[in-house]
Amino acid sequence: MSSAYHPFVIPFCAGALILFAILIAKFILWIHRLSANQKRRCLRNIVSWKTLAAIWECIRECLFHRNIFKRNFVLGYMHLSFALGWFLLIVVGKAEASCYSHTFWEEPWMAIFFRFFEDGRTDYWKPGLFTFVMDMLLAWILSGILLAICKRIYSRLLGMRRTTRHKWYDRVGIIALWSIFPCRLLAESVTASLRHNGGWLTQTVGDALAFLPAETLQLPLWWLYSIVLCLFFLCLPFTRFMHIFAEMLLVFLRKWGVVEEERETGYTSVEANACSRCGLCIDVCPLNTAAGMHDVQSVYFIRDIRQHSLTDAVADNCLLCNRCVEVCPVGIQTTMMRQIHRGMRKDEDPSKEYYSYLPQGEADKTGYDVVYFAGCMSHLGGGIIPAMQTIFRKSGDSNLFLDEGKNLCCGRPLRQQGYTAQADQMRDKLEKLINQSGAKKLVTSCPICYHSFKQEYNLDIPVQHHTEYIRQCLAEGRIAVRNRSARYAYHDPCELGRGEAIYDEPREILQAIGTLCKVPSERKDALCCGHSLGNTALDSRKQNLIRDEALQTLCADHPDILATACPLCKKAFLNGNRRLPVRDVAEIVAEQLQ
Amino acid sequence: MKQAADCIIIGGGPAGLQAAGRLAQAGYHATVLEKEETVGGKLNKWDKLFPDFYDAKKLKKQLEDDCASSDVTLLTGAEAVKVEPESSMWKVTVKDGRTLSAPSVLLCTGFEPFDATRKEEYGYGIYPDVISSVELEAMIGKGEIKTRNGRTPKSVAYIQCVGSRDEKTGNHYCSVNCCICAVKQCIEVKQILPEANQYCFYMDLRMTGQHFEERYRESQEKYNVHFIRGRVSETALTQDGRIQVKAEDTLLSRPVKMTVDLLVLMVGMEPSPSTRHFAEELQMSDPYGFYLSQDHESDDNITRHAGIFLAGSGKRPMAIPKTRKDADAAAWEIISYLKQHTR
Amino acid sequence: MKAFGFNLQKTRTYEIDTTHSPCEELEHAVPSFRQCMFCGSCAATCSANSHIDFNILRYNLLFRRGTRQEIANNLDNCMLCGKCSLVCPRGVNTRAMIMEMRKELQTDKP
Known part of the structure; x- marks a missing residue:
């Protein structure tokens, strides 16, 4: 074995060492800062099939990017060529x-x-095959880089209306990343033109570059390759990369059962560091598509967190509609x-008692079948509460109307x-009353309220949204509805759909009464009505722009009635259109009760 | 008189000029008697008109041009003093002794701003920096707003309903135009004095016309005018010569006191002396001295006297667009009358 | 300006000259703050107002007039349920207004 060393490997080695030192430090810090509960979950699940599942997910997502593929094939290909291509380049290179x-323990930079x-020896396993495969991989990665450059120049080419606008540090990282492989190609090609050790790609390029003074260029190019690698390694911990x-850490923690807590x-x-700033969240954000706000989306929010430059405007400007959560790869x-x-x-x-004014009294225990909680917003519209009372009467369920006084909030x-x-x-307070x-x-x-009761309350009794309740009553034959030849477009409220995955119940109810129209974006893709309580920063003009966008998709199939299952969505749509009657599913049912 | 007049119009303000133009267009000859040396009436005292900042001079010019291009006789410096029947005609006597007669007379004698000295508690005529909305309009027209001793006001307050909706002055009615006029002036003052704080004391804000409410909203949103609900009870002069006003902030149920550099009284509309005079002489006065039409609902331009017609703010407070439409309606009534009685 | 007149005792009267301070920060954060016309629909629908004195339009006024300490301790009674924003005819972003006032008054505290 000959000693393989040249000073140009120093930048690469230094960069790699610093990178891994930072990575280890950050990983330790993050794991240390997990809450006691989160740590407990990790320990409980670390030796279980969940770890295997995490490894499988890492391969599937971090290397193959299945989620991006599902969303956008070209974008998936681009990421695949980078991630899997580079990974294989390292693995195959190491094998080579x-x-x-003839040893596993050759110099660590040897593969690079x-x-x-x-030195031209061919006394090892399939040297030609290795050279061929390595050139294939390099060509593959280069094709990905070509796509990435196109995406930067014109994102629509890759099916994105908007791509992330990066800050300078991310641009340096991107340029470093893009430069690595062309540098490698040039360095290997020039060496190939001198020593004729290249493959189908590097040798071809090397021969084409034969007119250049290869002797003088060779070392500077290898230096450049090493320096660019070093630059990328140094950028990596501080940029999107x-x-x-x-x-990978996120995948493991998640598989072990760790979730975000309140603090x-x-x-x-x-999570903040796991964001690749791919920008898929930009095109689905209603604030972007309808309200023309291009700097508050999750990608920018998370970047601001990492750069410690988060402002109220960005933190507050989110409808919490969860569309970005659905698409985040x-x-x-x-x-x-x-x-x-x-x-x-x-x-x-936390030591102050904020709501001492709320009712303290005990709810009377008369053995009601149902506690009914209308919710603040239901009180603002006249239709839903009487409809529910009618349905309760018909179904024979006695009910305690908990917030009849219009003064409780979940x-x-x-x-x-x-x-x-x-x-x-x-x-x-409310939990105790219930x-x-x-x-x-x-x-x-x-x-x-439903989402809140489900996620944040510790209740002794099951919770149902009224669509679930009505669906159950219909199934049990406790209420029956007349059929009517009306066509309904159903709007999925964010908190009910993406929040609690209640998609089928309201649709089944409506189908028992009339027919359902096609809505271009529905279920997980449903648009937000714009009046979400999650955003306090949005002015009413922009709220209305978002509502109008949703209304447009809902009207695409010319429904007779716009149905929804949220008093807030209902109010938004009622205010925003003169053409279409807007009804809550409960009201529709109450009108058609037999 | 080259040609015998079909109608004598007393008052050359917006109503009189508008009606004269309309009559002339229909082929009837009108003679307009204006007591001042120039026609235009109260338009001459106004710079821009609410709610859309329409140029008052431009409007006056339009009205004058309409009259000039058709056959209208404008007599200025001619104050009518008497209107009396003479055989089947009406004879109008001018102050200088001239008489004119015509089969019909249109009274467009209009309003005059409420004399704010009567509301002594607001200090008008006592404290130099208490001015009326008419005086403020003149300052706005000049583009310079100053206190009497030449300082630039840092704070300006407006009092609504001065001489309107007020049992004490005998004027129970609402003058209709002051609310929106104050909003207009607040905006203009803020444009001239961007640093000034402005407070508008009101009892109700009656934004009933087109664009009125939008303008009111704009004055809050864009020009940061503060509206305080409550009628000012009294004013006083501070030692440094500014005006202290006291009111009840009825939304907070607390008395409020503030000191301002300029206090603007949004004076109401009262019948002009000529209006009072003819209303009384022809026995068609309402309790406030305005003209009483035959029937407010359906015969609002005719009177108890055949051949005597009414238009404009001599009947009740009215804004200019409404005055002009009222004059159109009066012209129509006059034409119908002339057709029946003279041919 | 020196106080003049009979002013030995503190009165209920508030004086805009001394209290009125610009609401620039609030107006910048919540531009719709200025649009309030004090109709009271926010207070009418307010859940908290049905239990205690929580009058949103009054808070808007008091904040404008600079008599702010009165509201400092009350703002956190708000449940942020958002009904006030929904009923406001002028589109005042009442919840944002309350949160921003709360923030400003908290930083004002010594």
Whole structure:
């Protein structure tokens, strides 16, 4: 074995060492900052099939980018060529170098600069095959880079209306990344033109460059390749490219059962660092598509977190509609992160009792079948509550109307704005009232409350949204509806659909009464009505622009009636159109009861 | 008189000029008697008109041009003093002794701004920096707003309903135009004095016309005018010569006190002396001295006297667009009358 | 300006000259703050207002007039349920207004 060393490997080695030192330090810090509960979950699941599942997901997502492929083939190909291509280049290169050196423990840089150090021996396993495969991989990566450059210049070519606008540090990282492989190609080609050790690509390019003074160019090019690698390694922890490593950690933590909590933890940082700034969240954000706001989307929000430059305008400008969560290829809980970071910007005193004015009394225990919680917004419109009362009468369920006094809140709006302690106090009061009622179930008309009851409350009784309740009553034959030849377009409220995956119940109810229209974006892709409580920064003009966009898709198939299952969406659409009657599913059912 | 007049119009303001133009277009000859040396009436005292900042001079010019291009006789410096029947005609006597007669007379004698000295508690005529909206309009027209001793006001307050909706002055009615006029002037003052704070004391804001509400909203949103609901009870002069006003902030249920550099009284509209005079002489006066038409609902331009017609703010407070439409309607009534009685 | 008149005792009267301070920060954060016409629909629909004195339009006024300490301790009674924003005829972003006031008054505290 000959000694393979040249000073130009120093930048590469230094860069790699610094990179791994930073990575290890960050990983340790993040894991250390996990909450006790999160750590417990990790320990409980670390030795289980979940770890295997995490490894499989890492391969599937971090190397093959299945989620991006599902969304956009060309974009998937681009990421695949970078991630898998580079990964294979390292693995195959390492195999080549090891085979060449007849040891697994050759110099660590040998694989990276192999063409420079190999002396033309062919006394190892399939040297020709290695050369061929390595050139194939290099060509593949270069095709990905070509696409990436096209995407930067004209994103629509890759099916993106908008791509992320990067800050200078990300641009340096991108240019470094893009330069690595052309540099490698040039260095290997020039060496090939001198020593004739290239493959189908490098030798061809090398021969084409034969007119150049290869002797003088060779070393500078290898230096350049090493320096560019070093530059990229040094950029990596501070730019979007941190996602390469953070995403893997995220996958493991998630598989072990870690989720975002109310307050910032190490997991929040892992999520922030796992964002690749791919920008898929930009095109789905209603604030971008309808309201013309291009700088508040999750990608920018997370970048601002990492750069410690988050402003109220960015933190507050989010509808929490969860459309970005649905498309995020990394699966980052962006909306939870918003809530957490809003909370970090708020001043609360957990020791203060904020809602001492709320009713303290016990709910009477008369053995009601149902506790009904209409929700604040239901009180603003006249239709839903009487409709539900009619349905309760018909179904024979006795009910306790808990918020008849129009003065109780589930606490979710506070939580959305980051007032966690206040929301907890509110929840505790309401939770006590509900649990004391002794009823068999809780039915609510408001998806916001529903989501809150499901996720944040610890209730003794099951919770149903009224669409679930009505669906069940219909199935059990306790109520029956007349058929009517009307065509309904159903709007999925964010909190009910993406929030709690209630998609089928309202549709089944409507199909029992009339027919359903096609809606271009529905279910997980449904648009937000714009009046979400999650955003306090949006002015009413922009809210209306978002509503109009949703209304347009809902009207695409010319429905007779616009149906929804959220008093807030209903109100938004009622205010925003003169053509179409807007009804809650409960009202439609109450009108058609037999 | 080259040609015998079909109609004598008393008052050469917006109503009189508009009606004269309309009559002339229809082939009837009108003679306009204007007591001032120039026609235009109160338009001469106004710079821009609410709610859209229409140039008052431009409007006056349009009205004058309409009259000039058709056959209208404008007599200025001719104050009518008496209107009396003479055989089947009406005879109008001018102050200098001339008489004119015609089969019909249109009274367009209009309004005059409420004399704010009567509301002593606001200090008009006592404290130099308490001015009326008419005086403010003149300052706006000159593009310079100053206190009496030449300082640039840092704070300006407006009091609505001065001489309107007020039992004490006997004027129970609403003068219709002051609310929006104050909004207009607040905006203009803010444009001239961007640093000034402006407060508008009101009882109700009656933004009933087209674009009125939008302008009101704009004055809050863009020009940061503060509206305080409550009628000022009294004013006083501070030691440094500024005006202190006291009111109840009825939305907060608390008394409020403030000191301003300029206090603008949004004076209401009262019948002009000529209006009072003819209303009384022809026995068609309402309790405030305005003309009483035959029937407010359906015969608003005719009177108890055949051949005597009414148009404009001599009947009640009215804005200029409404005055002009009222004059159109009066011209129509006059033409119908002339057709029946003279041919 | 020196106080003049009979002014030995503190009165209920508030004086705009001394209290009125610009609301620039709030107006910048919540531009719709200025649009309020004090109709009271926010207070009418307010859930908190049905239990305690929580009058949003009054807070808007008091904040404008600079008599802010009165509201400092009350703002956190808000449940942020958002009904006020929905009923406002002038499109005042009431929730943002309350949150921003709360923030400003908290930083004002010594």
